[in-house]
Amino acid sequence: MLSALTLLLLLQLIGEIFVQFFALPVPGPVIGLLLLFSALLMRGRLGDELRNTANSLLQHLSLLFVPAGAGVMIHASRVADEWLALSVALVGSTLLSMAATALTLKFFLRQRSAPTGQNGEQP
Amino acid sequence: MNVVPKLSEIWVYLAATPLLGLTLTLLAYQLAFVIYQRSGGNPLANPVAISVAIVVSALTLTGTPYRTYFEGAQFVHFLLGPATVALAIPLFTQLARLKRMLLPLLGALLVGSLTACISAVAIGWALGASNESIRSLAPKSVTTPIAMGVAEKIGGLPSLTAVLVVTTGILGAVAARYLLDALRIRDHAVRGFAVGVSAHGIGTARAFQVSEEAGAFAALAMCLNGIVTALLLPLLFNAFGS
Numbered sequence: 264m265l266s267a268l269t270l271l272l273l274l275q276l277i278g279e280i281f282v283q284f285f286a287l288p289v290p291g292p293v294i295g296l297l298l299l300f301s302a303l304l305m306r307g308r309l310g311d312e313l314r315n316t317a318n319s320l321l322q323h324l325s326l327l328f329v330p331a332g333a334g335v336m337i338h339a340s341r342v343a344d345e346w347l348a349l350s351v352a353l354v355g356s357t358l359l360s361m362a363a364t365a366l367t368l369k370f371f372l373r374q375r376s377a378p379t380g381q382n383g384e385q386p
Numbered sequence: 387m388n389v390v391p392k393l394s395e396i397w398v399y400l401a402a403t404p405l406l407g408l409t410l411t412l413l414a415y416q417l418a419f420v421i422y423q424r425s426g427g428n429p430l431a432n433p434v435a436i437s438v439a440i441v442v443s444a445l446t447l448t449g450t451p452y453r454t455y456f457e458g459a460q461f462v463h464f465l466l467g468p469a470t471v472a473l474a475i476p477l478f479t480q481l482a483r484l485k486r487m488l489l490p491l492l493g494a495l496l497v498g499s500l501t502a503c504i505s506a507v508a509i510g511w512a513l514g515a516s517n518e519s520i521r522s523l524a525p526k527s528v529t530t531p532i533a534m535g536v537a538e539k540i541g542g543l544p545s546l547t548a549v550l551v552v553t554t555g556i557l558g559a560v561a562a563r564y565l566l567d568a569l570r571i572r573d574h575a576v577r578g579f580a581v582g583v584s585a586h587g588i589g590t591a592r593a594f595q596v597s598e599e600a601g602a603f604a605a606l607a608m609c610l611n612g613i614v615t616a617l618l619l620p621l622l623f624n625a626f627g628s
Binding site: 278318320326329332333337338342357360 | 407412414445452462463465469470475476489491493495497502506513523532534539551552553554555558565569577579584587588592607612
């Protein structure tokens with residue numbers, strides 16, 4: 264638990280340093296993610312400790328969003344002014360992107376499993 | 387004898403420590419999770435939405451500013467960073483399936499990711515949202531630390547983006563069952579992937595509660611969408627300016 268958590272924090276730290284040093288447009292934790300993924304690929308296997316720590320972090324992922332969500336308090340006036348645009352944009356784009364992703368993936372998978380794949384429309 | 391002044395002294399002391407904000411967050415979440423379970427896992431009883439409602443009500447009733455609350459809650463919020471790094475683990479464990487389905491997944495990811503950004507920006511613009519709000523809307527489909535980082539890079543308000551991200555996640559987690567049923571998507575891999583692209587971690591948490599397969603694909607989608615959005619969105623905003 265402790266060493267796995269240290270590893271995650273260390274990779275996040277290295278990610279942040281990378282981002283600052285090279286002025287990358289990507290947040291530090293994403294670089295940390297890519298570093299850990301590359302390290303796992305090179306090593307070819309995943310230790311139990313890292314797996315368990317990651318699972319317990321990710322299991323309660325939705326808890327981690329609560330403090331940020333409560334931040335709606337400080338944007339109350341903006342939300343009151345622009346509630347229509349913001350809510351339609353959120354509902355509309357969430358439904359559209361979910362439908363677009365699902366239908367595209369279903370389409371590509373069906374294309375692939377079709378025995379006569381003559382129309383090569385895959386990306 | 388003077389119990390009331392003593393209580394208020396205790397309150398003054400406690401309100402100044404991070405303990406209260408941290409405990410409130412955890413208590414609210416536990417309560418919300420019990421309600422969610424009692425409802426039989428009904429998507430409408432989303433635990434994040436209920437927790438946020440409890441926290442905001444408690445802060446409003448006690449007249450506590452968000453900043454004071456966040457001094458405690460930041461310890462929970464901070465864990466989003468290592469949790470993002472930890473997403474490498476589901477990505478790695480799904481490696482075999484990822485390789486097998488790589489092209490279809492990447493195609494669907496690009497379509498879904500661009501649809502989310504472009505439609506949010508377009509609808510916000512058409513309905514007269516302010517420039518700052520539009521820039522804060524663009525990265526709202528990816529997990530909070532990534533979205534806040536991207537918002538900062540493209541001139542949005544990171545704290546507003548965080549709220550939009552959480553709202554998006556709740557909407558996606560609530561709507562997924564109804565929308566995907568209506569579209570007759572039955573494959574749990576496809577359902578999970580669609581939820582992960584459009585509703586990041588909150589959608590993924592919901593998908594894991596439905597099935598392991600849906601959850602794994604949602605985690606994969608959230609990861610990939612986070613990376614793609616973090617890489618593409620700043621470039622898009624640089625290219626098209628305002």
